[in-house]
Amino acid sequence: EVQLVESGGSLVQPGGSLRLSCAASGFTFSSYEMNWVRQAPGKGLEWVSYISSSSSIIYYADSVKGRFTISRDNAKNSLYLQMNSLRAEDTAVYFCASLIVGATYLDYWGQGTLVTVSS
Amino acid sequence: YELTQPLSVSVALGQTARITCGGNNIGSKNVHWYQQKPGQAPVLVIYRDINRPSGIPERFSGSNSRNTATLTISRAQAGDEADYYCQVWDSSPVVFGGGTKLTVL
Numbered sequence: 001e002v003q004l005v006e007s008g009g010s011l012v013q014p015g016g017s018l019r020l021s022c023a024a025s026g027f028t029f030s031s032y033e034m035n036w037v038r039q040a041p042g043k044g045l046e047w048v049s050y051i052s053s054s055s056s057i058i059y060y061a062d063s064v065k066g067r068f069t070i071s072r073d074n075a076k077n078s079l080y081l082q083m084n085s086l087r088a089e090d091t092a093v094y095f096c097a098s099l100i101v102g103a104t105y106l107d108y109w110g111q112g113t114l115v116t117v118s119s
Numbered sequence: 120y121e122l123t124q125p126l127s128v129s130v131a132l133g134q135t136a137r138i139t140c141g142g143n144n145i146g147s148k149n150v151h152w153y154q155q156k157p158g159q160a161p162v163l164v165i166y167r168d169i170n171r172p173s174g175i176p177e178r179f180s181g182s183n184s185r186n187t188a189t190l191t192i193s194r195a196q197a198g199d200e201a202d203y204y205c206q207v208w209d210s211s212p213v214v215f216g217g218g219t220k221l222t223v224l
Contacts, residue, residue: 047213104208105151
C-alpha cells in the first residue's frame with residue numbers, strides 16, 4: 001500500500017524556520033518525482049515546489065522562492081522542505097504528493113501537516 | 120497560466136453535475152481533476168482529460184476541448200459532495216484551478 005506521511009508541522013513565529021519531512025513507502029520512491037502543495041485555511045490548493053527523481057531539476061512557486069528549499073534522500077525514501085523566513089501567509093496544511101516520472105498529475109498524496117506562523 | 124473554475128455548483132441527488140475549468144487553449148493540455156472532502160487529502164479522480172484511476176466510479180468522466188475542460192459526475196450521490204480542483208502542467212510547472220464546491224441537494 002502506498003503511503004506518504006508528512007511530519008514536522010508546528011506553530012512558529014514570523015521569521016522563524018521549520019523543516020517538513022515526508023516519509024514514503026509502498027512504492028519505488030526513486031522512480032517518482034515529488035511535490036509539496038499547501039492549502040491555507042479555507043482556501044484552495046497552491047503548488048509550492050517540485051523535485052525530480054534524481055534531484056537534478058527543482059522548481060519553486062514565486063511566493064516561496066529564496067525562502068524554501070526542497071530536497072530528497074532516495075536511500076531513506078524521504079522528501080523534505082526547509083522553510084526559512086516564515087511569514088503569516090505561509091500558514092497552511094502542507095501536503096507531499098508524488099508524480100510518476102513522465103506524468104503530469106499527482107497520483108498519491110499524504111494527509112498533510114499543519115504549519116502555523118504566528119506570534 | 121491561469122485556470123478558472125466556478126466557485127460552486129449544485130446538483131440534485133441522482134442528477135448530473137458538470138464542473139468546468141477554463142484556460143487559454145486548455146484543449147491542447149492534459150487536464151487532471153482532484154476531489155477533496157473536508158479534512159482529507161485530495162484524491163485524483165480523472166487524469167489526462169478522460170482517464171479514471173483504479174477505484175474511481177464510472178460515474179466520473181472528463182472532457183477537454185478548446186478553452187474549457189469539464190468534469191462530469193453522473194447520478195450524483197451525497198458522497199460526491201466535495202471540493203473539486205482541475206490541474207495542468209505548465210511552465211510553473213503545476214497549476215491548480217481555484218476549486219469548485221459541489222453541493223448535492
